[in-house]
């Protein structure tokens with residue numbers, strides 16, 4: 360009787376695992392295989408010929424390298440700007456009392472509560488008048504808006520969970536408010552904030568709607584280039600290779616996130 | 632050589648809550664003053680104002696004659712030890728102690744010398760490389776004390792630093808802190824709501840209630856001559872019997888005793904150790920409710936005829952049994968009317 364229950368529980372687990380594998384891993388495997396397939400025609404289950412032919416072809420293209428460069432510079436710029444703007448703001452939200460605090464806080468989050476594309480089109484209209492369409496800084500601005508949620512919300516929680524007495528103790532031994540923030544508050548909230556910075560970097564790297572609407576065709580990020588490849592080329596491998604290239608930041612992010620989650624400070628960042 | 636003067640300080644929080652109400656105190660050079668009072672009496676608020684973490688609503692504070700009322704905490708010559716040690720958990724012990732010195736641009740070898748010195752002082756030689764989480768509660772509190780001491784503050788402030796420790800450790804640290812304080816002759820303000828702590832450590836005790844001073848005196852005087860019924864009831868165990876006086880006799884439910892004061896209500900205060908009992912078979916003034924034998928002495932709980940509870944300390948608890956009638960003979964009494972002492976004998 361007992362074993363039966365256990366067997367059934369195991370089956371549930373196995374079914375779950377299989378379903379998860381099908382949904383998450385299988386597409387990755389298929390795309391991954393496509394990227395390394397020189398020849399793969401129906402009805403063969405595995406490619407007729409493996410190889411790096413399409414990697415050579417893809418990486419030989421100047422627009423691929425330009426877009427990798429654009430993507431990296433954009434993501435770094437947006438993340439750095441976002442950190443410079445949002446971290447002090449998050450600290451203010453977490454630690455200070457000022458009129459309109461709650462309304463302002465919600466306005467940061469509100470951008471994500473509405474269908475985003477509509478908002479983007481509206482912003483694009485404004486950017487058109489400001490001559491920001493098709494410019495690097497136009498894309499930076501639009502992507503900056505996209506990072507606000509992570510870069511405000513998570514750090515606010517992280518700052519709130521820092522023991523005020525620790526900050527007071529630092530004031531007590533002679534540190535001014537800025538020094539306290541730099542030497543005590545930031546390191547204490549550090550792992551969680553690192554996670555937020557990472558999320559915003561990866562999120563920006565993958566962002567397509569804003570980048571396409573504002574940047575195209577002058578400013579082309581890697582994901583935007585990938586979309587145009589897929590739309591314009593009947594060769595699946597180009598898209599697959601770019602897609603595999605795009606996994607790199609994800610993997611780095613995952614490795615890092617694992618460390619942060621393991622250290623327990625991730626949960627702490629959410630006030631846990 | 633540092634004197635702290637607190638003059639007519641008040642702190643009103645939104646509400647409004649009068650956390651500290653027109654409070655004045657002078658702490659002499661090298662003196663240890665304990666702020667003692669029940670929860671919410673404003674002790675922490677007062678201490679935090681001295682440390683610079685709260686701004687007084689009104690009043691003035693000076694250290695060695697210099698007005699510090701509006702000086703930010705990082706510029707005050709005060710050092711604070713918090714209840715929850717508040718050590719920086721992302722630094723090891725050495726870095727915790729060195730942080731303040733680094734801010735003062737002290738040379739590295741001098742920092743090392745001073746940190747080692749203060750670690751020695753608190754009995755934590757060689758603990759510099761330990762992380763805060765690797766220390767016991769008592770050791771953490773010692774590091775917190777060392778962190779303040781290493782900067783040689785003019786005024787040391789401690790807010791219930793031992794509250795989270797067990798009884799045994801608390802007593803040991805209490806002695807250590809008192810030793811260090813006397814050795815360094817550092818002017819100290821110490822918050823506690825434990826009367827043992829205050830009585831055993833302080834040069835003077837400030838008993839606080841609702842943000843106001845009830846009494847400021849040496850511990851033995853606070854204990855022997857409490858100025859108000861509140862202090863009488865708060866320090867040590869005290870029987871407070873509310874009754875009336877007429878024609879020089881205080882009476883309460885069958886118990887009476889001469890009290891040479893004018894007619895009116897009065898509160899009679901008698902310590903358990905100053906109350907003699909004798910067992911009687913008739914004309915009893917009270918009835919034994921319970922006897923507890925503590926080995927060295929005994930405690931008799933008794934009830935007056937209207938069931939007012941009274942405690943008496945006796946040297947031979949085996950002489951008493953529950954239900955027996957007794958008469959009371961206080962050896963030392965005080966009497967209060969309102970908040971004032973009207974008689975002491």
Ligand SMILES: Nc1ncnc2c1ncn2[C@@H]1O[C@H](COP(=O)(O)OP(=O)(O)OP(=O)(O)O)[C@@H](O)[C@H]1O
Nearest residue numbers: 644645648650669670671672673674675676677824
């Ligand atoms: N930041 C604050 N805002 C509003 N009211 C406060 C604040 N800090 C303290 N109070 C109030 O001031 C009064 C005194 O508080 P305080 O912390 O000084 O008491 P305490 O004597 O230290 O008590 P305890 O022994 O419990 O620590 C309390 O009524 C408290 O609720």
Ligand SMILES: [Mg+2]
Nearest residue numbers: 674675676790
């Ligand atoms: Mg307190």
